Amino acid sequence: MSATPLRIPDATSIEAVLAGLDPASVDADLMPALAAAFPSFDFSVARVDDDYWRDTRSVIRPDCTRAGELRQWMTAELAKDGGDIKALWTRLKDTDLQITEWRGTSAFVFAPTGPGAGDYIQIALGREIEWRAGPIVNPDYRPWGEEDLLDPSWSRQSLPETDRLAGPVYRLLDRAGGAFVHIRSFLDRCSRVERDKREAKRPEMERRVIREVGPQGTRETPFLEAVPDWFDYVPREVRFFQDWEGSSAGAHRVFEHWALDVRDYTHKGEREVGFIPRPLKPPKERLLMASDVSVHLLMDRIEAVDSEVGLSFGWFFLMTHGHWVDPAVGQAIAQGLKAQRVRLPDPDARVLLRWADRSYGF
Structure with a gap:
């Protein structure tokens, strides 16, 4: 049967x-x-x-x-x-x-x-x-x-x-084409649309050069030589889910903590596809960076955020959202990790350091 x-x-x-x-x-x-x-x-x-x-x-x-x-x-x-x-x-x-x-x-x-x-x-x-x-x-x-x-x-x-x-x-x-979405298929669509946009610009990128003026005169470097991974760009929406799976947050389902304001429409001939994440359990207060705050105090504060929202490494995803946790907090903790002044679980440290090297936000 x-x-x-x-x-x-x-x-x-x-x-x-x-x-x-x-x-x-x-x-x-x-x-x-x-x-x-x-x-x-x-x-x-x-x-x-x-x-x-x-x-x-x-x-x-x-x-x-x-x-x-x-x-x-x-x-x-x-x-x-x-x-x-x-x-x-x-x-x-x-x-x-x-x-x-x-x-x-x-x-x-x-x-x-x-x-x-x-x-x-x-x-x-x-x-x-x-x-x-x-x-x-x-x-x-x-x-x-x-x-x-x-x-x-x-x-x-x-x-x-x-x-x-x-x-x-x-x-x-159905405000912008996002009333019903299968997220896995949508992430594939985000990658495909971004890849197609960049591929359409290949002739332009191959002609582009970076000019640097110095004591020895003007030096020209082909753009793609300076940025060899330009065609391998990963959209922030895909990175959000990759970072979730690669961190301690992956023990939970994304939808237990986040909803996604999805958009997929065409404006002036240009395909716009993506989402803005919305926290379902936001903290009561924002975590902002201050010049006199030590990295050890920041570690205490991100632990408090995780406890409040009920999610390990939850502060990181609130940081990518851009409102609840100041991105400067993430950069400061990343510097503390590099200097071996603080520690995070290895998966979380890898995700944070990757973000610090090439940050993204919504």
């Missing part, structure tokens, strides 16, 4: 699962629904506190029936007044029409597909609620441009539960 082929999730099938969830129990039902649709995967979810607003708004009447989508409705109303913004505002400010808005936070669903650091899938979701945001126009201030009507920025920041209209619902967040 042949084995049942593994059904890999895709955007259409995931959207079908999400559409079938009841808002009253959506948070509790999300994982069971995905598991039922894709029984070969062990799903987990991480929710991120990063409030955002969708640009989709509706116009509603007092009984909550909908008059239409805000931009289309407002554009038609403005045409009735011949484009006179003041006249439209005067007409609308005393009506009982209101607008709605969708507010959301991110959630990331993960499922391993193998033992390697990059062997997993990630699904980027938005958990969204539609709210009654306020009157159709600000009655106290006349709008000065059409965008003030089409994209109002005066809605309230805090809304009572009585103004909830719909949701919560989950939807795929």
